[in-house]
Amino acid sequence: MWRRVWLEFTLRLAGSPRSREDEPLARYLTQERLFRVDPPQVRYRAFMPPKDGKTSVYRIAGLKRETVWRIGDVFVAAPTDRTILARGDVSPAIVRAAGLEIEPDNRPPRHASIVGWRDKDWQMSAAQLLAAQAVLTVRPE
């Protein structure tokens, strides 16, 4: 709880950078089946939305490497007692090219949603486009 409060405080204090088309949006991955290491590949399912139609991502531009992983630990993994194994980063330009939009809400700080998903088959196709261009970063040991 303290970790979350402290992280939210420090992130709000630092503020959010202005949106840019090439800023990285991180999708944290808690399952091995959502990525491959060799060759590096983020699976399309990593970007599929839940039933509310919002794929949760975090705007990580300008943050230290440790802070980027801490966001995943505190905001994504901790509430469900999971471990962040990797992340797939995409840019707003890639998201929009796939026909989707980004909705920053800053709840928690730096949080945004990829929205605009249509029918299921369209979702799968758009997610495949995102995954094809996503940059995989496996968490260091």
Place this chain on the structure above:
Amino acid sequence: MNAVGAVIEDTAESELGRALRRALRPTSGTSRSAVPFRRRLDLGQAIEDASAPNWDGYGASPVDEGALFAARAFLEALPSSWPDPDISVDPDGEIAFEWSRGPLRVFAVSVGTAGIASYAGLFGDSRTHGRETRPERILSVVASSLARIYPQARGLSAVS
């Protein structure tokens, strides 16, 4: 029966499951066989991984029962000689089957309670996606898509 088999077999089959099973029966010329152990194991593991709400930390729905029966029917209809798919649960509770040879060679089918198979593929610069409400067409779509991912594979024309 192994534990995974028990997971799949012991649940009472719904009307939808029976309907899908009938509908997904392979067309003539394709031999029907038991689902290979590897595929049953993967399905069981995928179900186990996604059995609780919010299993991905992002609000995913647990796998739904209708999807389980649809998935079993799909696996029974899938010829054992075809490449094995990666099996997983989508955040909406449907079960997905994915074949991939890198990020630009990927095809996936997702089945759920509604009896609709949604599919999408990325083949280099070209894409395909759609939905099949006629289950007998699903295998044909899968076969033609896998032939684009695995051009050296044999037997993919069995139902196309």
